[in-house]
Amino acid sequence: MSGASINFSEADLAATVSAYDPALHEAPLVFGHPKHDAPAGGWVKSLASCADGLEAVPHEVDPAFAELVANKRYKKISASFYHPAAPNNPVPGVYYLRHVGFLGAQPPSVKGLRAIELGDAEEGVIEFADFGHETSASLWRRLRDWMIGERGLEVADQIIPDWQINSLAETACSDDPRPSFTEPTPPAATEDSTLTPEEIAAMQAENKRLQGQVQQHQEQERKSRLEGIHTANVAFAEELIGAGKLLPKHSAALIAVLDFAESGDAPLEFGEGNDRQPVVEGLKAIFTDLPKQIDFAEKASKDRHGDGRQVVDLEFAEKNTDPGRLDLHQRATALAAEKNIPYESAVRQLI
Incomplete structure (x- = not known):
């Protein structure tokens, strides 16, 4: 897979056989x-050299592993070797057998031989593995494009980041030249080589346009969500004012705080563990439990209010009543009687 060319001789095979020691x-x-540490289906007891090359004698084979092989689910056999110069080679100077791999669907390019796809697993290890970085990058790219269209760019970046797909593509390019150890899989990205500069520019412009549409759609959704939150918070503040628990001059500050607590992608929370809850719910609970700030109860009979401006018999909590509040009460009483509306509505209109 790295493009390295390695020559094996009869002497190399003989050295591998004689050097193999299970101990x-x-x-x-x-x-x-x-x-990594995948489960083993068995172990190589010894090696032997024959006319076909290298043979491994297995032992302690797992029955389930043997059944799959017997049913021809894994018909191809390949191997991984430590390079003679590898620092972790058990016997330096020879190709030491690392493991024997049973392959499934991938056929060899040279018919009649065992599947041999050269690859590097780690430093100094020569491994017969498959090559598929270009195909993987192409598959992930198409999946990401579909997800952008369905769920938006932000969701796609969270699940399938673009930089990871580019890393796969760069790995595929860095592995050239590739020896044909398996039947080649045409990479999906080869179409790019036939595109003209005008076609590439048109594709880039279309991609930019689609990204703009996605961002515009996301912004509209966010704006609609914030408007709904603001409307609900305004209604909550009006309920508090109507109940006499919030002064009208304080409503703007309360609405702003509630809007801010819910403006982010995730609402602000407080508390620990299972006791965590949104800040908005806590604030609403506090203001709902507040005592009345204004007593809207009518204390005078309607037949005594006169023109709405004279002082009538009232009961106030404080000994020295604020003249402004008393005047507001007199005007609200008159307005409520004139328009046949609730006293609370009359107070809000006057304020």
Whole structure:
């Protein structure tokens, strides 16, 4: 996969057979070519050289592993070796068997041979694995484009970041030249090589236009959401004013705080663990439980209000009543009687 060319001779195979020692490193039987601690289906007891090349004698084979192989679910056999110069080679100077991999669907390019796809698993390890970075990058790119159209650019960036797809594509390019160890898979991105500069510019312009539409749609959704929140908060403040729990001059500040607490992608919260709750709910609970700030109760009978401007018999909590409040009460009483509306509505109109 890295493009390196390696020559194997009869002497190399003989050295591999004689150097193999399970006490130093017992090569596992595995599916594919795992990079980490995958479970082993068995172990290589010994190696032998024959007319076809290298043969491994297995032992302690897992029954389920053996059944899959017997049913020809994994018909191709390949191997991974430590390079003679690898620092972690159990026997430096020879190609030491690392593991034996059982492959499934990928056929070899050279018919009649076991599947051989050269690849590097780690420093100094020569591995027969598959090559698919270009195909993977193309698949992820198409999935990301679909997700942008369905869910928007922001969601696509969270799930399938563009930089990760570009990293796959760069890895595919850095692996050239590629030896034809398997039947080639035509990369989906080869169409780009036939595009003219005008076509590329048109595609870029269309992509920019689509991104603009996505951003505009997201902004409209956000604006509608904030307008709905503001309307609900205004209604809540008016309810408090009507109940006498909030002075009208304080309503703007309360509405602004409630709007801010819900303006972000995630609402502001307070509390710890299971006791966490939105700040908006806490603020609404506080103001709902407040005592009345204004007593709108009518204390005078309607037949005594006269022209609405004379002082009538009232009961106030404070000994020295604010003349302004008393005047407001007199005018609200008159307005309520004149327009046949609730006293609270008359007070709000006058304020």
